[in-house]
Amino acid sequence: MENEADTGAVGHLAGRILVVEDDRSFGDYLCRILQEAGAEVEAVSHGAASVAAAGEQAWNLILMNLDMPFPGGRRAARRLRSAGVRAPIVAVTASDGFSFPAATAADLGFDAVLRKPLDRRSLVGACARWLAVERARVECGPCVAGVGHRGGPSAITRIEP
Numbered sequence: 001m002e003n004e005a006d007t008g009a010v011g012h013l014a015g016r017i018l019v020v021e022d023d024r025s026f027g028d029y030l031c032r033i034l035q036e037a038g039a040e041v042e043a044v045s046h047g048a049a050s051v052a053a054a055g056e057q058a059w060n061l062i063l064m065n066l067d068m069p070f071p072g073g074r075r076a077a078r079r080l081r082s083a084g085v086r087a088p089i090v091a092v093t094a095s096d097g098f099s100f101p102a103a104t105a106a107d108l109g110f111d112a113v114l115r116k117p118l119d120r121r122s123l124v125g126a127c128a129r130w131l132a133v134e135r136a137r138v139e140c141g142p143c144v145a146g147v148g149h150r151g152g153p154s155a156i157t158r159i160e161p
Contacts, residue, residue, distance in 0.1 A: 013039035013124060015060035015131040020050040020076065021092070022068035030063065030092075030123065037124045039131075047076025054080055059087050060134045061127060063114070066093040066100065074108050081109035086137065088130040090114055 017039045021027035027043045034041045044050050048070050050062065062080070066073035077089050088111040093100055096115075105113050111133075114126055 013037040013127055013131060015127075015134070016040045016042075016058070017127065017131075018050060018053055018059045018062045019043040020045075020047065020062065020064045020068070020073065022046055022065060030118070033120050033123055034127065037127075039127065046070040047072060047079070050076050051079050051083065054085050054087075055083065059085075061130050062087055062089045063092050063127075064089055064110070066091050066095065077109040088112065088134055090126065090130060092116065092118070 013034060017034055019027055019030050019034070019041060021030060021043060022045050024045070027045070031041045031043050042053065044053055046068055047064075050064065053059075054062070062085070064073040064077055071079070073091060073093075077091070080089060089109060090112045091100070091105055091108075091110040092114045094116040100113065102113060112126070112130065114123070
């Protein structure tokens with residue numbers, strides 16, 4: 001499996017990204033990078049707010065911190081999927097692959113895992129890939145193998161800088 005941090009060029013992002021992060025300074029860091037790359041970004045500080053934001057408008061990508069309160073990212077991802085959200089949800093975590101493996105991520109409704117610390121190149125590259133996946137899913141529908149949530153084992157990607 002390719003490491004997206006090595007292949008994702010820092011470029012232009014076209015899409016709406018919801019950042020779910022309880023650490024305000026890290027959330028601001030993510031938002032700044034994504035906005036500078038061209039994405040339309042909104043940040044919320046907890047899982048319940050992510051479910052509300054997803055109910056109010058459509059998102060092309062959701063970046064979700066795993067370890068936050070009210071509810072945590074794991075529960076919020078399940079709620080989003082139960083509510084019918086099909087956009088890719090990418091877990092953002094400092095946990096290693098042993099404490100949060102890709103199989104666990106898939107079971108919880110995540111499409112990928114981004115490991116902290118994140119630099120601009122790895123963040124923008126990963127978001128560009130998942131925004132492209134979402135565009136393909138919307139344009140081509142569920143007939144596209146491996147695209148979107150539950151697209152099979154190939155849908156889970158470990159992203160490590």
